[in-house]
Amino acid sequence: GAYSIYPYDDENASGIDSEEQMVEAYGKLYNWHTVNDERGLCPDGWHVPDNDEWTQLTDYLSGESDEVGKLLKSCRQVNSPLGGDCDTNVHPRWNAHEIHFGTDDYGFSGHAAGYRFANGNFVYLGERSAWWTSTESMAATARYRSLYYGNSSVSNITYNQKGGLSIRCVKSLD
Numbered sequence: 001g002a003y004s005i006y007p008y009d010d011e012n013a014s015g016i017d018s019e020e021q022m023v024e025a026y027g028k029l030y031n032w033h034t035v036n037d038e039r040g041l042c043p044d045g046w047h048v049p050d051n052d053e054w055t056q057l058t059d060y061l062s063g064e065s066d067e068v069g070k071l072l073k074s075c076r077q078v079n080s081p082l083g084g085d086c087d088t089n090v091h092p093r094w095n096a097h098e099i100h101f102g103t104d105d106y107g108f109s110g111h112a113a114g115y116r117f118a119n120g121n122f123v124y125l126g127e128r129s130a131w132w133t134s135t136e137s138m139a140a141t142a143r144y145r146s147l148y149y150g151n152s153s154v155s156n157i158t159y160n161q162k163g164g165l166s167i168r169c170v171k172s173l174d
Contacts, residue, residue, distance in 0.1 A: 001034030001041075004164045006114055006122050013091050013125060025092040026113035026125070029164030032142040035132045036161075042169035049170045051135035051143045051156065058145075058154050061106070067152035073102025073129075074109045077149075095126040100152045110147050116164030130157075130165040 075086035078096040092111040114125035
């Protein structure tokens with residue numbers, strides 16, 4: 001397993017001046033081998049959710065809204081129509097979108113941390129968030145869930161296990 005940190009510079013994250021600030025704002029991007037490591041990435045009593053657990057969440061929220069992604073996105077956005085503290089250029093935040101802005105109704109606070117392609121390129125800071133699940137799909141791919149600034153859904157996708165995505169730990173119920 002390995003992790004990387006999205007590069008910070010004026011083009012990517014204006015106002016962020018150090019690696020520590022970047023990690024504080026968006027966290028680290030992990031390859032899937034970190035999720036699958038028997039030593040565990042999450043603290044005791046917590047785990048990386050599998051694809052079925054994500055489905056339980058999105059199915060539950062679908063009863064509340066047909067825009068589940070909107071409910072999970074942080075409201076922090078450039079030109080947020082919600083105004084107040086949601087309208088910000090300061091990281092962490094989403095890029096501007098007048099229709100598909102986040103409302104963070106459940107405190108999930110999904111930030112657009114982007115991701116790292118398997119070839120090492122970093123992309124989509126401010127536009128996409130992606131979290132590994134613990135569900136492997138084939139020998140070299142695994143499932144992840146994603147939010148995108150240009151829509152209000154939660155995508156369910158497979159990706160190369162060498163890529164770098166965020167991790168969300170959830171409390172174990174057993």
